[in-house]
Amino acid sequence: MMDEIRKELKTLEESAERLKELAKNNNAVKKNADIILTQLYILKFITPVV
């Protein structure tokens, strides 16, 4: 299950980065994409590979 979770996190990270790229001129979207990336930092921290 953890492998699937990590795979999904990778997909989310790519999407959030893409969102940021698309929203270069939209502070609101860019900031919220940043928040997703912050939560992904936490999510990766709490699902470490052993």
Place this chain on the structure above:
Amino acid sequence: MNYWNPYTETLPREKLEAIEFSYFQNMFSYAKANSNLYRDKLSGIEIGDIKTKEDIKKVPFTYKEELRKWQENVEPFPYGGLLGVPIEEVCTFRQTSGTTGKPVYVPETYESWQWRIESWCHILYMAGFRPRHRLFLPFGYNIYVAFWEAHYAAEKLGCEVIPGGALDTKGRINKIIELRANAMAGTPTYCLNIAQEAREMGIDPRSLGIERILGAGEPLPEATRRRIEDTYGCHCFDHIGSTETCGFAGMCEAKEGLHIIEPFFLVELLDRETLSQEVAEGEQGVIVITPLGRRSFPVLRFNTMDVAIKGPDSCSCGRTSRKLMEIVGRVDDIRKIRGVLFSPKTVEQLVRAEFPEIVEYEIVVVREGIMDEITLRCELTPQLNGAAAEDAARRLKERHKIKTNLTCNVKIEPTGTLPRFALKAKRFHDMREVIK
């Protein structure tokens, strides 16, 4: 579900330790690259030198005094050389209480704050806080971190939070009743003060309906924890943390020591004499901490100066994290009086366990000629006076001698003489260095 994160909370020890070592290496590299303090402090050590867990000892301890030094007149204001991110990323200012000297200013970014909150969720969840709880926080949080952490973590795990600042104690009691709050987090001292005030208002603290209390901001000796449970008819839990390191250990429902929040923190418990060897189970050690994912304020091997008894690596709750069985006190609170080591915590244990009639107390140590004198100033419940008060004073003197090997004077003070504390209580006054 009994765990906040069943994956990390039940990992086998060797796996947890491997993760923590890998996180430590990451944090070492990050701190060295991004914090002026560690660029300087680690100038003779490279990441290649940290190959095994034993190599962690090559990294020097960080002391609070250093943190102060690296902030004083050092840019960028006010965080100085401790900042681990560009200052534009800082979104919240916090500071230490300044109990032991000049406060340390602590920068939090959105990321570091979320990391702290996630760690705190473990503390609340293992203490049984759930979405059904309406949590009353009886403080104005101000610039201090603990209750902000409790607030945000409780929100995250689904509790309903009532911020109880800007009210006096009576107002808070009325608000608890009005909103039917059923959980609380507070300094142990203030939880007991609230109960005393409730009694004076004619309200039995047990009728308030508080089911769970988390102690914060002060040590919580077992006797005090039990007194709070008896007073409110609730479950009371302890945790430990600091502004510099975050909350790093909490009590589960088994109430047998504090679980370290792993793998958020690498906690070393080192012998008091040489600070070089991990102590064995049942022994006292100094707590040294590295938060492993907080980048706004990297701190490696922070010597907390707190002393704890090492617990077992297992618990009936099933968590595999290491445990601290008991927080003994701060290294600098343990004093030599007439040649005997004295910890104020022993007096707190004694008062809370055996003297329900003492509502407030303080310990004053002075030097009379060449002799150290201890005086316990006590306030008793208002209805107690005359022979009953004298009897309490006599018993306290006797029990103090047995518990500490030191004779003391006991002075019964009129009601309302001693200070009442909402945040960190300061009941120990060693005046020997002040008055010469």
